[in-house]
Amino acid sequence: MANDAFSAQVAAKWQEAFQRLNREAPGVSGLISFSQAWNLITEVLRPKDLRDPVEAQKRQQFSPADVRLALNVMVESRRLPPLLEIFIEGIRKSFPIITGEISLFMQEYENTHDPVTIQKLVFRVLHWYKGWSPPTELGQGVINAFTLSFQTHLFAALPPTFASAFKALCAATLTPAPLSTPSTPSTSTSTPQQAISAQSSIPNSPALWDAFSQLGFIDRYESIVASVGYECIEEHVQSTCKGRWDKPVIEELRAWMAGRVVPWMVVIYARGAASPEEARTMLQGVGSRFDFHINKTLCDLRTSEIFDIIIDFPDSMGALQDLKECLQRVDQRTSLVTSLRKANQKRLLHPGAATKLILSQYVSTIKCLRIVDPPGVLLYKVADPIRRYLRSRPDTIRAIVSNLVGPAAGGDDDDEEDEDPLVDENEPIVPLHQPDQEDLTDPNWDPEPVDAGPEFRTNKPSDIISTLVSIYDSKDLFVKELQVLLAQRLLSIKEDTNGFERVEKERRNIEILKIRFGEAALQVCEVMLKDMSDSKRIDSHIQAQHTSVVHPTIISRHFWPTLESSTITMPGQFQEMQERYAREFTVFKPDKKLKWLPHLGTVHLELHLEDRTVDADVPPLEAAFIELFSQKQTWSLDELIADVGGIDRSAALKALLTWVDLGVLKEDEENMFRLLEFEEDEGERIIRDPKNVPTAPDVPPPTTAQQQQAEQMRVYWNFIQGMLTNFGSLPIDRIQTMLKFAPGYDQRVDQLATFLEAARREGLVTSMDGVWRLNR
Amino acid sequence: MEQLTSSLAPRATSQKSSVAASSQQGAGSVAKRLSSELMTLMMSSSPGISAFPRNESNLFEWIGTIEGPNETIYAGLNFKISISFPSNYPYVAPTIKFDTPCYHPNVDITSGAICLDILQDKWSAVYSVQTILLSLQSLLGEPNNASPLNPDAAALWATPDAFKAQLTKHYRPIQDTA
Numbered sequence: 001m002a003n004d005a006f007s008a009q010v011a012a013k014w015q016e017a018f019q020r021l022n023r024e025a026p027g028v029s030g031l032i033s034f035s036q037a038w039n040l041i042t043e044v045l046r047p048k049d050l051r052d053p054v055e056a057q058k059r060q061q062f063s064p065a066d067v068r069l070a071l072n073v074m075v076e077s078r079r080l081p082p083l084l085e086i087f088i089e090g091i092r093k094s095f096p097i098i099t100g101e102i103s104l105f106m107q108e109y110e111n112t113h114d115p116v117t118i119q120k121l122v123f124r125v126l127h128w129y130k131g132w133s134p135p136t137e138l139g140q141g142v143i144n145a146f147t148l149s150f151q152t153h154l155f156a157a158l159p160p161t162f163a164s165a166f167k168a169l170c171a172a173t174l175t176p177a178p179l180s181t182p183s184t185p186s187t188s189t190s191t192p193q194q195a196i197s198a199q200s201s202i203p204n205s206p207a208l209w210d211a212f213s214q215l216g217f218i219d220r221y222e223s224i225v226a227s228v229g230y231e232c233i234e235e236h237v238q239s240t241c242k243g244r245w246d247k248p249v250i251e252e253l254r255a256w257m258a259g260r261v262v263p264w265m266v267v268i269y270a271r272g273a274a275s276p277e278e279a280r281t282m283l284q285g286v287g288s289r290f291d292f293h294i295n296k297t298l299c300d301l302r303t304s305e306i307f308d309i310i311i312d313f314p315d316s317m318g319a320l321q322d323l324k325e326c327l328q329r330v331d332q333r334t335s336l337v338t339s340l341r342k343a344n345q346k347r348l349l350h351p352g353a354a355t356k357l358i359l360s361q362y363v364s365t366i367k368c369l370r371i372v373d374p375p376g377v378l379l380y381k382v383a384d385p386i387r388r389y390l391r392s393r394p395d396t397i398r399a400i401v402s403n404l405v406g407p408a409a410g411g412d413d414d415d416e417e418d419e420d421p422l423v424d425e426n427e428p429i430v431p432l433h434q435p436d437q438e439d440l441t442d443p444n445w446d447p448e449p450v451d452a453g454p455e456f457r458t459n460k461p462s463d464i465i466s467t468l469v470s471i472y473d474s475k476d477l478f479v480k481e482l483q484v485l486l487a488q489r490l491l492s493i494k495e496d497t498n499g500f501e502r503v504e505k506e507r508r509n510i511e512i513l514k515i516r517f518g519e520a521a522l523q524v525c526e527v528m529l530k531d532m533s534d535s536k537r538i539d540s541h542i543q544a545q546h547t548s549v550v551h552p553t554i555i556s557r558h559f560w561p562t563l564e565s566s567t568i569t570m571p572g573q574f575q576e577m578q579e580r581y582a583r584e585f586t587v588f589k590p591d592k593k594l595k596w597l598p599h600l601g602t603v604h605l606e607l608h609l610e611d612r613t614v615d616a617d618v619p620p621l622e623a624a625f626i627e628l629f630s631q632k633q634t635w636s637l638d639e640l641i642a643d644v645g646g647i648d649r650s651a652a653l654k655a656l657l658t659w660v661d662l663g664v665l666k667e668d669e670e671n672m673f674r675l676l677e678f679e680e681d682e683g684e685r686i687i688r689d690p691k692n693v694p695t696a697p698d699v700p701p702p703t704t705a706q707q708q709q710a711e712q713m714r715v716y717w718n719f720i721q722g723m724l725t726n727f728g729s730l731p732i733d734r735i736q737t738m739l740k741f742a743p744g745y746d747q748r749v750d751q752l753a754t755f756l757e758a759a760r761r762e763g764l765v766t767s768m769d770g771v772w773r774l775n776r
Numbered sequence: 777m778e779q780l781t782s783s784l785a786p787r788a789t790s791q792k793s794s795v796a797a798s799s800q801q802g803a804g805s806v807a808k809r810l811s812s813e814l815m816t817l818m819m820s821s822s823p824g825i826s827a828f829p830r831n832e833s834n835l836f837e838w839i840g841t842i843e844g845p846n847e848t849i850y851a852g853l854n855f856k857i858s859i860s861f862p863s864n865y866p867y868v869a870p871t872i873k874f875d876t877p878c879y880h881p882n883v884d885i886t887s888g889a890i891c892l893d894i895l896q897d898k899w900s901a902v903y904s905v906q907t908i909l910l911s912l913q914s915l916l917g918e919p920n921n922a923s924p925l926n927p928d929a930a931a932l933w934a935t936p937d938a939f940k941a942q943l944t945k946h947y948r949p950i951q952d953t954a
Binding site: 721722726734740741 | 811814815817818819821826827828829831832835839840841856
């Protein structure tokens with residue numbers, strides 16, 4: 001039950017409220033006018049159903065003066081906050097109408113995927129927004145409150161698919177122009193009209209973007225708008241630049257950007273610009289973001305293509321220039337390195353790739369990365385795995401050396417001739433670059449790039465050969481291999497061909513190589529060449545004394561790589577000829593003695609058989625066999641081997657088959673060969689083109705550098721044996737220091753330890769308390 | 777070989793005269809010769825003989841090992857010798873002595889000095905460590921009893937059992953010298 005105090009309080013409140021609404025007007029006239037004003041203004045503000053034309057018209061019926069008057073009443077009686085509340089509540093209640101429309105539009109879009117639907121939607125929502133927005137007389141506060149509330153409801157009402165639909169709409173405003181990119185780079189000040197004139201499925205009109213802006217889409221979907229631009233760039237870069245490496249494209253891309261993307265950007269980001277200058281200022285930030293994106297996209301593209309770019313070098317110069325420029329803006333060096341290393345690992349450094357191929361790709365890599373990154377940090381990082389891999393290949397040295405020397409003259413090395421030399425012929429011949437100390441007084445010194453690893457050494461641009469040779473720790477291996485190769489080449493020179501020219505050619509090669517490797521290193525090669533010319537001289541002298549069909553190449557055993565020796569004895573006339581020649585030689589050079597290597601060389605034979613003459617150039621073994629057949633008609637394989645001596649069965653069989661192929665011998669039963677004095681019916685025998693008959697001399701097999709290394713280890717072992725014999729036992733340090741007596745000893749203590757350990761496993765030495773002794 | 781030595785002879789004399797003046801240069805070429813001899817010795821697998829520089833800094837002092845040849849009275853015994861090369865080697869013979877006491881007609885039992893013609897007047901520059909060692913090895917089996925350093929041993933040579941007893945009495949097995 002209300003007591004008096006309560007009644008009094010209610011009365012006071014009521015009085016106060018009445019006072020406020022009546023505004024000290026006489027009687028209740030103030031109250032009445034307030035009531036009218038309230039009705040008016042709530043009617044104005046009531047969200048109308050715009051679908052109803054009558055309703056939609058209503059808004060226009062109110063005169064602005066009336067509204068302003070009513071507003072004043074509201075302000076005076078401090079009723080604005082409740083009014084606003086009612087207004088917002090009204091929006092909330094009416095919003096399902098819009099939601100319904102939105103879902104209709106979205107459904108249509110789901111069906112058609114036509115961005116025009118979304119455009120319609122946007123304009124429709126804008127229509128609602130404008131229809132419901134309070135009159136400006138209500139002040140900015142009310143309008144802001146309305147916008148916020150409207151947007152809140154709107155965003156709540158938009159389905160999740162709207163984001164992608166919106167993106168489609170944005171993209172539609174930037175669809176590629178049907179014409180190719182304008183060739184003249186237009187500036188960023190090009191007007192929005194130009195952009196509209198660029199044909200697109202949806203005109204990129206400022207009105208649309210105004211609508212977006214008013215509905216708060218630009219703020220909300222800013223990243224989507226930007227991504228449309230980015231995707232457009234990416235797509236363009238992908239479609240126009242992929243696989244085009246011949247010339248730099250970055251300028252072209254910028255021109256395209258200016259003609260295509262910039263006008264679009266102007267509409268979005270510089271809508272309100274009054275002057276070109278203002279527009280430029282407004283575009284600055286976003287413009288450089290887009291430019292960066294071009295760089296990044298191009299960089300990513302080239303990074304993914306880098307392996308093929310290197311393969312294409314030097315036709316891919318343009319791409320490399322681009323990459324260089326991009327890398328300066330974009331920090332993608334690490335990803336470039338990673339990508340290239342990965343590609344190398346996958347495509348290059350596997351057993352399926354020929355060493356020659358790896359080498360030439362390595363050389364291209366060097367050249368390419370020097371263009372991209374002159375200090376060589378990238379190269380260092382990429383090259384390391386390649387170099388390590390090459391080191392593990394047994395034939396790397398051989399491949400490098402044969403490249404150094406160039407293709408062998410004459411036709412017997414067909415496979416070498418059509419290959420590109422690794423070394424550019426124009427590259428000046430310089431002495432091998434020695435890894436030297438940093439020059440501390442260099443006034444042009446630059447610090448190492450930041451991403452250089454601790455073991456990175458600024459290598460001054462050295463030539464390719466130095467780089468290749470530096471794969472290995474010492475150049476001795478190369479020199480040795482070079483000797484082997486030279487030996488092979490020299491020994492394969494035949495008397496009848498233009499032998500002299502070929503020797504001269506080799507001599508020229510060696511002279512060039514001397515500049516690189518130094519005079520001293522190639523002294524041995526010099527001796528070998530001298531042997532060649534000496535042989536010729538000696539031969540002509542001996543021929544003058546006593547004509548012989550034997551034309552030996554006389555080599556100085558100590559200076560030539562170890563040639564595989566052979567114990568075959570040439571039968572019959574061959575031996576006679578050899579002996580006669582040797583006698584003449586001894587007369588000419590009394591202090592020297594000829595030691596024949598009868599298995600090397602070629603023999604030109606003319607076989608006079610009963611019904612025909614066979615002409616052939618064959619290796620000596622073949623000649624030896626056929627000589628034996630002049631003694632009797634039929635020989636077994638074992639007899640033949642026993643007579644010639646010191647050959648294995650496969651070599652013997654191969655030699656015999658040469659004659660079988662030539663139709664001179666026939667294998668009647670297994671391992672029994674018979675001379676065909678009369679040519680037999682061809683039968684099942686396959687006639688070969690005489691040229692294909694393997695008459696080419698076997699390449700004399702000098703020992704390779706690897707074998708020589710094993711030989712070196714044998715030398716060291718002899719020394720170790722020698723010192724342990726004399727000293728009884730030695731600690732490893734002493735062994736290491738004493739081994740300096742062994743010529744060319746270059747192993748480290750740990751390598752020696754490994755070696756000794758291996759010897760211990762073989763039972764050759766024992767170790768106790770750190771001292772080693774021979775195991776007797 | 778005759779030809780070689782004769783061609784070397786004139787140079788040898790001139791070398792000798794200039795050796796004092798340019799001992800430094802001489803030492804270099806001697807060291808070269810010694811290291812090549814070492815190499816040859818190491819690579820030739822002559823059984824029972826071996827030698828090696830005593831330490832890594834001096835190529836002129838070597839230590840050698842000779843195994844008594846089979847089927848001689850010295851079979852199974854190992855003898856250490858020390859070889860000292862003069863600075864004008866190979867024009868002057870190296871000084872060689874037995875470190876292991878060696879009871880032998882041509883070896884001084886106490887000093888280890890050796891009486892061998894090629895180490896004295898018959899020395900020639902074509903000889904090498906290897907030839908010396910081989911000569912010494914064969915000297916063990918075939919002593920020159922005509923000019924003995926150890927007359928007792930020379931006297932006993934004819935009676936192998938007595939000789940063997942003396943030999944084993946004096947022989948001390950090799951100790952590690954490292």
